[in-house]
Amino acid sequence: xxxxxxxAGPNGGVRRLLAxxxxxxxxxxxxxxxxxxxxRVGGAVLALVTQWVLxxxxxxxDLGSYLLxxxxxxxxxxxxxxxxxxxxxxxxxxxxxxxxxxxxxxxVTFTTxxxxxxxxxxxxxxxxxxxxxxxxxxxxxxxxVIAFAAVPIIAGSSNLFGFAASYAWFRAAFLPNTILRPALxxxxxxVLWWLGTSIGVTxxxxxxxxxxxxxxxxxxxVVRKPLRQRIAGVSPRFERRLWTHASLALxxxxxxxxxxxxxxxxVAGVYLTSEEIAIFTIGYRIAALxxxxxxxxxxxxxxxxxxxxxxxxxxxxxxxxVRATRLTFLASLGALVGFWLFGRFVLGLFGEExxxxxxxxxxxxxxxxxxxxxxxVLPLLTVGGHERESLKVYGVSLVVxxxxxxxxxxxxxxxxxxxxxxxVIVLSSLALNHRVRHLMGINPSILSSISRSSGP
Numbered sequence: 458x459x460x461x462x463x464x465a466g467p468n469g470g471v472r473r474l475l476a477x478x479x480x481x482x483x484x485x486x487x488x489x490x491x492x493x494x495x496x497r498v499g500g501a502v503l504a505l506v507t508q509w510v511l512x513x514x515x516x517x518x519d520l521g522s523y524l525l526x527x528x529x530x531x532x533x534x535x536x537x538x539x540x541x542x543x544x545x546x547x548x549x550x551x552x553x554x555x556x557x558x559x560x561x562x563x564x565v566t567f568t569t570x571x572x573x574x575x576x577x578x579x580x581x582x583x584x585x586x587x588x589x590x591x592x593x594x595x596x597x598x599x600x601x602v603i604a605f606a607a608v609p610i611i612a613g614s615s616n617l618f619g620f621a622a623s624y625a626w627f628r629a630a631f632l633p634n635t636i637l638r639p640a641l642x643x644x645x646x647x648v649l650w651w652l653g654t655s656i657g658v659t660x661x662x663x664x665x666x667x668x669x670x671x672x673x674x675x676x677x678x679v680v681r682k683p684l685r686q687r688i689a690g691v692s693p694r695f696e697r698r699l700w701t702h703a704s705l706a707l708x709x710x711x712x713x714x715x716x717x718x719x720x721x722x723x724v725a726g727v728y729l730t731s732e733e734i735a736i737f738t739i740g741y742r743i744a745a746l747x748x749x750x751x752x753x754x755x756x757x758x759x760x761x762x763x764x765x766x767x768x769x770x771x772x773x774x775x776x777x778x779v780r781a782t783r784l785t786f787l788a789s790l791g792a793l794v795g796f797w798l799f800g801r802f803v804l805g806l807f808g809e810e811x812x813x814x815x816x817x818x819x820x821x822x823x824x825x826x827x828x829x830x831x832x833x834v835l836p837l838l839t840v841g842g843h844e845r846e847s848l849k850v851y852g853v854s855l856v857v858x859x860x861x862x863x864x865x866x867x868x869x870x871x872x873x874x875x876x877x878x879x880x881v882i883v884l885s886s887l888a889l890n891h892r893v894r895h896l897m898g899i900n901p902s903i904l905s906s907i908s909r910s911s912g913p
Contacts, residue, residue, distance in 0.1 A: 500635030501746055507643040508739060511661065512807050514650050521731030523600065523658045524738050527665065528722045530604035533583055534611035537576035540708030541568035541700070542619030547839055548700060549623035563693035564700060565684065568616060576612035580605050599659040607666040610673050617676040620684055629683075633675040641668035706848040709855065710835065717858070717878060724859050725874045728866040732810065737871045739807055740814030741878075744796065744821035747789045747829070762833070762840050771898075774837065778901035782832040786903045789829040793822045817875035824879035831890035832901025838893060846892045854885045 511520050545564070552561040583605030588598045614634060621630035645664045649656060656663075721741075722734055729737065765773035800818045804811045838847045858881045865873030894900045 496631040496635040498746060500639050501742065503636070503639035503643050505739070505742060507639060507646060508742070509807050510643070510646055510650060512735065512739075512811075514646075515658070515661070518731040518735075519658055521734035521738075523661050524734060525722060525731075526600040526604040526658070526662060528720075529583075529601065530607055531611065532720065532723065533579055533605065534576065534608045534615070535711065536708070537579045537608055537612045538572050538615050538708070539568075539575060539701070540704035540706070540711060541572060542615045543707035543711050543839075544700060544704040545616075545619030545623045547703065549620065550840075553624070557694075558688045559691045559694040560696070562688035562691055563695040565620060565688065566693050567695055567697060567700065568704075572612050572616045573609060576609040580608040583608065597657075597659065600662045603659065603662040603666055607669055610666070610669045614669065614673045614676055617673075617680045621676075621680045624684075624687075626680070626683070629676070629679045633672045633679070637675060638668045638672040641671055706845055707839065710847045710851045717882070720855070720858065721862055721874055721878050724862045725866045728863070729870065729874070733871050736811055736814045737817065737874055739811050740804065740817040740871070740875070741821055743800070743803060744818050744825060747792045747822060747825035762836050765840075774840075774897075775899050775901075778833055778837060778899060782830070782901050782903055785829040785833075786826070789826045793819075793826050796822045814871060816872050820872070820875040820879045821882075824882040827883045828886045830903040831886045832893075832903070834886070834889040834893045834901065837897060837899065837901065838889065841897050843892065843896050846896065847889060850885050850888045850892070854881045857881060 508520065511523065515523070545568075548564050549561050552558065552564070584602045587601035587605055590598075618630050618634055621627075642665055645668070646661070649660075649664075722738065725734070725737065762774060762777050765777065796818055801812055801815050804814055804818065835847055858877060861877040861881065862874055865877045867873075869876065890900075890902055
């Protein structure tokens, strides 16, 4: 009688998958992306604690008003960045792979000028427009005016973040944006709360803008000097048309990937009360902790994928993608179980009214797990020069999400917005996976990984 081989039987695929997850190369991925994940989670915790303090200090209604202004600020800043920060890893990564500092200097010079020029113009138009339009309604226009005034600060910080991430300077890229800024904001809010000061939504927006200004100054200090050392003494070479076309495509992609909650809040704000906006935001932010796993692993893997694509090393592309999928899927699945068990308790910390967001929390969490299961499809399409395929998918998604929210929000409230957002996340992820398989011959999904693990 022969002894069954290791991994045989119905659970063999799972055992082999776990063995591969614990492989030393994947452990290296865990260590490398662990710092990024810790920064994102740490920043998210700081943000949630801040929103808890604001909810207790201001109440759900004022918190909703602040979050609406903040959403406009973040959205306009992202638009003003024109997608160059997302394109940095691809173009600077190619420059690094081919040892071509002239193209890197050209990209840095051109994108910096464009981002500051466009963001300053957007800030002036938005601030003046807010003062005139919001003021006519009798509402307080200053939170929106301050939000628009801070747009160049955020856009500049995002651009510097892209430069640092391209060189894998993860500490310089992530610590100021994800830890320093929310820590400064939380600290200032807590001090004023402890002193018993009442500053309202306008004061809170001023504190947020101040913390962002300190963050920009820090990034300028820690990123510009080492960057100049690498591109000093060379003449810049420009490929403006290529950079702009690719970046604008990535801008649409990043709007969907990174700013879907802000877009949803702006659309749903017509139908939801300020309290419901606050409940949606808190529930979504907690569920978004899963997406931080995806972001951390993608950020650590992206430079490696970009350089493998520049060298046309398809085997390396496949290896990096599969390892990333295994790690993100298992981590996100564990997070979903945690939300199911402790979600009501965590939401209740913000106030009893926030427990209404438990169903929303689970809906978004399930969507994030399914998103993780398809693999790092966006980085693969980006480095493969297929960002237009991503643009098609995300462009349709952005067009679809607004009317779906408009239909479901009046009928189901917060849960309706959650269903709309989750549906678009899942369908777009499946569509991107299909494009990767068709265009690049790589299937990075967890189903493909399990199938290979359980094979002979």
